[in-house]
Amino acid sequence: MRALIITLVLPVLAACASKGPVLDTTNPSFEGDMPVNFSGSWERDYARSQDVNGALNAMFQQRQREVMQQQQANSMSRVGPVQSGLSQREVNAMIDLARLIEEITRPEVLTISQDAYEVRIARKDDFAMSCAFYDGVAQGTDSQYGAEVCSWEGDDLVSHLVLPGGLIISRRYTLSPDGNQLREITTAKSSATRSPLVLHRYYFKFEAPARAFNCVETLSMKRVCSTGELNP
């Protein structure tokens, strides 16, 4: 078993009053090779995957349990306001969050390429999620539009994305022991929701059909394709 050390276990998602959550991109690191190879083409397994409505229901139930516990605690101690249930504002926020997550987790196919430095998860109609590590140190991205950093937690690859306004989206990827199934857990939380939305998706590996052409990108001729071997 390769030595795997997470020097800084998780990026810290710290609450910040004025700017929303802040992602600590102090680079998580590991030693040795990447623990797992996710390379391949992955198609969603609808039979096992949760849909967003299911995740939303689970989120409601969780919040209702929390509110009820809060009510019981308040009525027993007779302190604090007695909350009658979830506020309409919070309900709307949960629905809004679920709608967004439904949209951004729509791609059915993930194409993952991995080398010694980077795990790249390409999704149709969206940017490729890139987890780059140099000398085992995570290379996060940070701009005015958001911050993203990955880490290895055991054999799980975890990506954290924090966007302006307080939206946090984490994705955890786990490979099954036989290497044929991939689990993706998306956890999302907005500034207006108190509990996260957690969505479980499963993917099975498939062999993408061999391409009829070999293509290479160039600057002067754009994409150059050939049926034979290509040397740019």
Add this chain to the structure above:
Amino acid sequence: MRQLAALLCLLPALASAQLNVSIAIFDPGIPEDYSLHQDLEVFPKIRKIESLFLPFVLRQALVDSGEWGAVRVVPEADSAAELLITGTIGHSDGEALAISLRAVDARGHEWVQGTYTTDGHYDRIFDGFLADLLASRGQLDDRTLRGIVGLSLMRYAAALVPDAYGEYFESLPDGTYRLLRLPAETDPMMARVERVRSVEYVMTDAIDQKFRELHDEADAVYEIWREYRRWYTNFRSQEARRNELATSSGESGSYEAMRKAYDNYRMDRLAAQEQDKWIVGFNNEMAPIIDKMEQRIAEMNAFVEEGYADWTRILGELFEIEGSLE
């Protein structure tokens, strides 16, 4: 000293002492800490190509000025060169360019040291450096310039036949060199050294030709890259401006606000990934040319190094034989 002055007069008269100039390929200036690359906008593959490509632009500017002797781009810095120019790329984003340049003569005296920048006109970046170089040369009289030529030759000769020429100059504690004397004009060993040097110059010129070919092949591709970078920089600033001016997209936590935040991030990442694709395209196009060039240069260097070892041995033996005959 008077004797040395007289001997310097024997060196070929130079039209305003046109020193030969060697330009070492530039240091690409890539920080070892990979995490800095993004913030500093360092594209390592492009930088590596620029470090081979830009010295030729400088070479051309020096040649076009008509003020200098042979100007060569060389794979490694040779401190015995009459005038050696080294450079490190500090910044290059397709639009703005900053290069730290240093010029040192064979005495070890620094002529110019500075960072030169340009916005947009890459071909003009060396204008200031050329002016500084000429100003430095203007401060030296012809005798000093001929002394530099002589010292360069003696340092070369001493490296080849240390026993014969090691005492024709001295190295000073501050790292500079001083010419003490010159061999007789009829010195047969010196004639051999000059022949060896001329052979080496032929090889150096062949290597220089390889850099010239790289420049010719890379020029058009590099211009496409720069055009793209200009577009990209413009796009990014327009995006930032659009976001600043955009009206509120609903209260925090609303679908509209979150969707906008996600879309902004998505566009930012897509633009960055598109740029990565351009870098890969640039590299795909240039890598085979550079590989071929580096292979050829390595072959030529190997030839020179092999020959150099033989020449050193043969000339050393000749020196001993001639010494024993005297």
